[in-house]
Structures are given as structure tokens and as C-alpha cells.
Amino acid sequence: MDVKIKLNLQFTVTGSGLEDAFEEFDELTVEGLLSEILDKNLACDSIASKVVEGPNNLEEYDEQQKAAGE
Structure with missing residues (x-):
């Protein structure tokens, strides 16, 4: 039997880690x-x-980084 699972997930990632991932993979989204x-x-x-x-x-x-003034 197939099962559908729905959840809310929250996580924190370092800015540099996220930026590196975005730069490494073209068109990457979370x-x-x-x-x-x-x-x-x-x-x-x-x-x-x-x-x-x-x-x-x-x-x-x-955009978020600019708005934060970093």
C-alpha cells in the first residue's frame, strides 16, 4: 500500500554553505x-x-543578504 506523508521541516544552514551549494549547481533551488x-x-x-x-x-x-546589509 502506498502511503502519503506530509510534514513541516525547518532547518538552519550557514550562509556560506548555502551560497556554495547554489554556486556549484546551476539553477539549484532549496x-x-x-x-x-x-x-x-x-x-x-x-x-x-x-x-x-x-x-x-x-x-x-x-536579495535577503542585501536587505540585511551584509
């Missing part, structure tokens, strides 16, 4: 990264992820 991790580790048939707070890509990260 949503895409989470989907890849889950798919490779659990062999899921269907994965949907959505960032509801925080940057999802390099452009959003840069």
Missing part, C-alpha cells in the same frame, strides 16, 4: 535539493516540496 535528497534516499514516487519562508535560490539569497 525545493529541488530537498526533493533530490528524499528521492535518492527513499526512492519516492512523488515528491512535492515548497519553501514557505527563506530563500529558495541564489537570487533570493542575495
Whole structure:
């Protein structure tokens, strides 16, 4: 029997770590990264992820960094 699991997940990542990941992989999003991790580790048939707070890509990260004055 297939099972659908829905959860909320919150995590903290260093700015430099996130920036390095965004720069290493073109077009990377946090949503895409989470989907890849889950798919490779659990062999899921269907994965949907959505960032509801925080940057999802390099452009959003840069905007947030500028707004914070860093």
C-alpha cells in the first residue's frame, strides 16, 4: 500500500554553505535539493516540496543578504 506523508521541516544552514551549494549547481533551488535528497534516499514516487519562508535560490539569497546589509 502506498502511503502519503506530509510534514513541516525547518532547518538552519550557514550562509556560506548555502551560497556554495547554489554556486556549484546551476539553477539549484532549496525545493529541488530537498526533493533530490528524499528521492535518492527513499526512492519516492512523488515528491512535492515548497519553501514557505527563506530563500529558495541564489537570487533570493542575495536579495535577503542585501536587505540585511551584509
